[in-house]
Amino acid sequence: MNATHLQLAGNVANSNERLENENRRIFDALGVFAINLMGSPGSGKTHLILRTIQGLSAQLQIGVVEGETTSVTLDSEQVMASGVPVTEVNTGGIAGVDATMLSRAMAKLPLSQLDLVLVENVGNLILPASPRLGTHSNVLVASVPEGDDKPYKYPSIYSSADVVILNKTDLLPAVPFDLAYFRRGIQRVNPAALVFPLSAYTGADVHRWFDWLFEQCGLPKKASAMQQRPE
């Protein structure tokens, strides 16, 4: 590294903040509600996206941005198969999608036709250096087999979340997990966070998440109740 590289690093930071605001203005102007989906590798972010598309695509036009650390596109292929517009962000090994990457991805989505954009961030519980992308909400996808101690061990990412999804509740009978202890851990670092336990795999209890999305997108609540089709 040399002084030129330092200068570049400074520019990148300024550029991220500027682009964060710009991304948000574009979403707002086009009436799109945008979510940054974070979570550990394997917490079920892609499954939650697929379940959400399956449950809500009749009422909401959904677009997806898939963040990957490599050129491997397994998640994107799954989401593409569901028929909604998907664009990819390859972070080149970096631990999180930033505002600059999101800005480029947004340009490839038909934003003016969309109500909701789900950005699947890279699997990680360490909050990246530039965690703000210009989305409206941070949604953290936790999962039962990860263990009930994660809010205590990763307080930064838990405190950055507006919503915590506790996924894979179908495994509650099979693994040791104290839901009250988990909730207390979130309460301690982020009392305002909403917590939605559900199973994206079986579809159990997804209606509260759907209702929240409807509300954010300006549609009446409980519409999702009609939509629910547990498998």
Added chain:
Amino acid sequence: MNATHLQLAGNVANSNERLENENRRIFDALGVFAINLMGSPGSGKTHLILRTIQGLSAQLQIGVVEGETTSVTLDSEQVMASGVPVTEVNTGGIAGVDATMLSRAMAKLPLSQLDLVLVENVGNLILPASPRLGTHSNVLVASVPEGDDKPYKYPSIYSSADVVILNKTDLLPAVPFDLAYFRRGIQRVNPAALVFPLSAYTGADVHRWFDWLFEQCGLPKKASAMQQRPE
């Protein structure tokens, strides 16, 4: 940042490489086999350590280094309760323990009395910038509920592993997981890696992992078979 900070960054990189070699020389001189345990948050690194202590502490003197991103010490407390020497590394939010941090931790362990040191790294599948600590082996703890696609999605960390533990095999009947697909993913990026499917929770199939540890520590194989006490 300024030129002084750049100089410091360069010094840190040099210092990490120097300390990596020094850490290894100290381990070798004292006859200690040292392992860097990596894996996603909630893959079961701490449970594997506790199971290993329970199974092998009659034959091997084990010490543990617990890497945490915050000052929360939940894992350390659990391991301390097992009675082996434990020392903590707080990475201050950084995504991985480096050689400098390990060097400081080593100074607090009674290394001359130990056969095996297990370093529990921070929960993360993104390979950190300074992934080499001076340990002898990288062991990656994967887990069944994370999904069978992780070797394809996180090839860097999978290619850096000498051993892949596939933990939580007790959940194989409860979740979709194709073991052959998982193995092919590892084979593709790291054909030399050993793969040990087991359950640290139930104790199932831990004997292959124990045998491998015995071998690395210069003790006869299969001794662990006498030790096995599935719950």
